[in-house]
Amino acid sequence: MRETPDLLAELSWRGLVSECSEGLAARLAQGPVSGYVGIDASASSLHVGHLLQVFLLTHLQRAGGRPVVVLGGATGMIGDPSGRRSERTLLDDTTIQANAEALRRQLERFIDFSPSASNAVIVDNRDWLGRYSVIDYLRDVGKHFSMGYMLAKESVQLRLESGMSFTEFSYMTLQAADFLHLFREHAVELQMGGSDQWGNITAGLELIRRAEGREEGAEPPAFGLCSPLLLTTAGEKMGKSERGAVFLDPRLTSPYDFYQYWLNDDDALVGSHLRWLTLLSEREIRQLEADQQERPHERPAQRALAFDLTARVHGDEEAERQLVVGRAAFASEPIRDPAVLEVLWQNLDRFEFGDDDLASGPVRLGVASGLYPSLSEARRAIQQGAFSINDERVSSPDQLVPAPIGGEYLMLRAGRKRLRVGRRRRG
Numbered sequence: 001m002r003e004t005p006d007l008l009a010e011l012s013w014r015g016l017v018s019e020c021s022e023g024l025a026a027r028l029a030q031g032p033v034s035g036y037v038g039i040d041a042s043a044s045s046l047h048v049g050h051l052l053q054v055f056l057l058t059h060l061q062r063a064g065g066r067p068v069v070v071l072g073g074a075t076g077m078i079g080d081p082s083g084r085r086s087e088r089t090l091l092d093d094t095t096i097q098a099n100a101e102a103l104r105r106q107l108e109r110f111i112d113f114s115p116s117a118s119n120a121v122i123v124d125n126r127d128w129l130g131r132y133s134v135i136d137y138l139r140d141v142g143k144h145f146s147m148g149y150m151l152a153k154e155s156v157q158l159r160l161e162s163g164m165s166f167t168e169f170s171y172m173t174l175q176a177a178d179f180l181h182l183f184r185e186h187a188v189e190l191q192m193g194g195s196d197q198w199g200n201i202t203a204g205l206e207l208i209r210r211a212e213g214r215e216e217g218a219e220p221p222a223f224g225l226c227s228p229l230l231l232t233t234a235g236e237k238m239g240k241s242e243r244g245a246v247f248l249d250p251r252l253t254s255p256y257d258f259y260q261y262w263l264n265d266d267d268a269l270v271g272s273h274l275r276w277l278t279l280l281s282e283r284e285i286r287q288l289e290a291d292q293q294e295r296p297h298e299r300p301a302q303r304a305l306a307f308d309l310t311a312r313v314h315g316d317e318e319a320e321r322q323l324v325v326g327r328a329a330f331a332s333e334p335i336r337d338p339a340v341l342e343v344l345w346q347n348l349d350r351f352e353f354g355d356d357d358l359a360s361g362p363v364r365l366g367v368a369s370g371l372y373p374s375l376s377e378a379r380r381a382i383q384q385g386a387f388s389i390n391d392e393r394v395s396s397p398d399q400l401v402p403a404p405i406g407g408e409y410l411m412l413r414a415g416r417k418r419l420r421v422g423r424r425r426r427g
Contacts, residue, residue, distance in 0.1 A: 035190035045249035179204030256347035338406030
């Protein structure tokens with residue numbers, strides 16, 4: 001039987017605690033808690049920036065706690081101003097509902113929502129925020145927030161000069177109202193989030209204290225915990241690639257691009273990412289870091305991270321396939337499997353060809369594929385021995401183009417790093 005980990009100890013060695021409210025350690029010593037993370041349903045997919053907060057819930061459940069996910073059907077219609085310089089586009093109810101359904105399916109990869117698994121639940125804050133009238137909200141929630149308290153929040157200060165609507169200004173009170181509702185109706189004592197959420201989380205703690213009539217300085221009834229943000233070495237939020245944001249939805253970010261994104265993780269960050277974004281043990285991670293020091297060119301830490309995350313998000317079978325495809329694309333051995341070439345064609349720079357292209361010779365094919373910008377560049381590459389088709393070096397401009405693999409595919413390379421995958425034109 002697996003030993004239940006100590007939540008704070010587990011999060012601490014993994015470097016997942018950047019802020020923690022007073023008294024949480026003492027409360028956890030008494031037994032597991034119910035804790036929540038809020039995710040606004042403002043998009044149809046989670047992206048990699050959400051992963052740290054989702055893993056907080058994973059660790060909470062592994063420690064015997066009860067995870068609660070608040071899909072912000074109400075707050076998603078407004079949008080959190082934290083970390084933003086402009087107001088979000090407001091979404092309609094139908095879009096919010098569709099987004100919430102899609103996010104639930106993705107969260108099931110990280111959290112066990114079966115009845116036997118600590119009764120983890122997903123709730124929608126429209127169910128309680130939607131019942132408030134304006135007067136009731138101002139009386140029951142708004143009266144507990146002073147203007148000075150709200151204006152002092154960093155998320156507000158950063159937006160005052162560029163302009164901030166009352167709609168966004170009210171966001172922290174809505175999130176605080178979520179915490180109060182969950183505290184009263186679902187016995188949720190802990191809110192977790194990224195470090196940019198600390199102001200919103202402490203607003204919820206203050207609302208609970210005031211609404212429950214607790215004296216300032218008394219034993220706290222609820223707690224907050226924040227993780228670091230997923231940042232690049234330049235201090236910018238991670239989650240962008242050359243093709244845009246990196247989503248968990250395979251229709252928005254292909255499993256190939258997702259795998260390659262983590263395979264190319266920064267050497268300076270990969271150790272932290274193994275701690276934050278996998279459930280590998282401390283011993284396993286330290287061994288990977290040692291292997292990385294010895295053989296940095298083989299990228300063992302990045303390979304472990306890419307495989308583990310791809311398996312969790314897209315399944316074991318897909319992770320195995322991306323492992324094979326990734327090795328094939330950049331290995332020294334020729335690729336002869338049409339199934340692998342089809343995946344590469346779907347995900348890499350690609351082109352289509354016909355019999356006329358095959359007959360035109362390697363020089364014109366190299367230009368038609370987009371691998372070279374001109375005929376002279378293609379000829380120069382042949383002279384330098386840097387152009388190959390189907391991993392056969394082209395030694396002469398007059399050389400015949402090799403037969404397509406499986407009758408359908410051509411792999412064109414300029415050196416080892418630049419390549420194009422061609423598929424015979426269909427129809």
